[in-house]
C-alpha cells in the first residue's frame with residue numbers, strides 16, 4: 001500500500017475530511033425519508049456504515065410491503081432503525097477517538113460504559129441481526 005501511494009501523483013490523491021453527526025431523532029417528513037449516510041453518518045472506525053445502509057434499505061422495503069399506508073410504513077421503519085443505528089453511530093464515534101487517544105484502555109472502558117455492551121456482545125448484536133418489520 002505504501003508503494004502504491006508513493007507512486008500515485010499527489011494531484012490524483014483525493015483527500016477529504018471524515019464527518020459524522022449526532023444521531024437524528026427522526027428521519028422522515030411527509031412521504032420522504034432518509035437512509036444510509038444521509039440518515040446516520042458515522043466515523044468508519046467499525047466499518048458499519050455500508051452494512052447499516054443495506055439493513056435500512058432491506059427493512060424499509062419490508063415496512064412498505066407490510067404496512068397499509070406510507071405514514072405507518074415510515075413510522076415503523078424509524079422505530080426499527082433509529083435505536084439500532086444510534087448505538088452504532090455512538091460506538092463508531094468512540095472507536096474513532098480511540099485512534100487518537102493516548103490512553104487506549106480508558107477509551108475502551110468509555111466505549112463499553114457508553115453502550116453497556118462488551119466488544120463480544122456488540123459483535124453478536126451487530127452481526128446476528130435479523131431484520132423484521
Ligand SMILES: Cc1cc2nc3c(=O)[nH]c(=O)nc-3n(C[C@H](O)[C@H](O)[C@H](O)COP(=O)(O)OP(=O)(O)OC[C@H]3O[C@@H](n4cnc5c(N)ncnc54)[C@H](O)[C@@H]3O)c2cc1C
Pocket residue numbers: 018035036037038044046047048049050051052053
Ligand atoms: C474511509 C472509509 C472507510 C469505510 N469503510 C467501511 C467498511 O469497511 N464497511 C462499511 O460497511 N462501511 C464503510 N464505510 C462507510 C460506507 O462507505 C458508507 O456508510 C456508505 O457508502 C453509505 O452509503 P450511502 O448509499 O448512504 O451513501 P453514498 O455511498 O455516499 O452514496 C450516495 C451517492 O449519492 C450521490 N449523490 C450525492 N448528491 C447527489 C445529488 N445531488 N444528485 C445525485 N446523486 C447524488 C453520491 O455521488 C453517491 O454516489 C467507510 C467509509 C469511509 C469514508
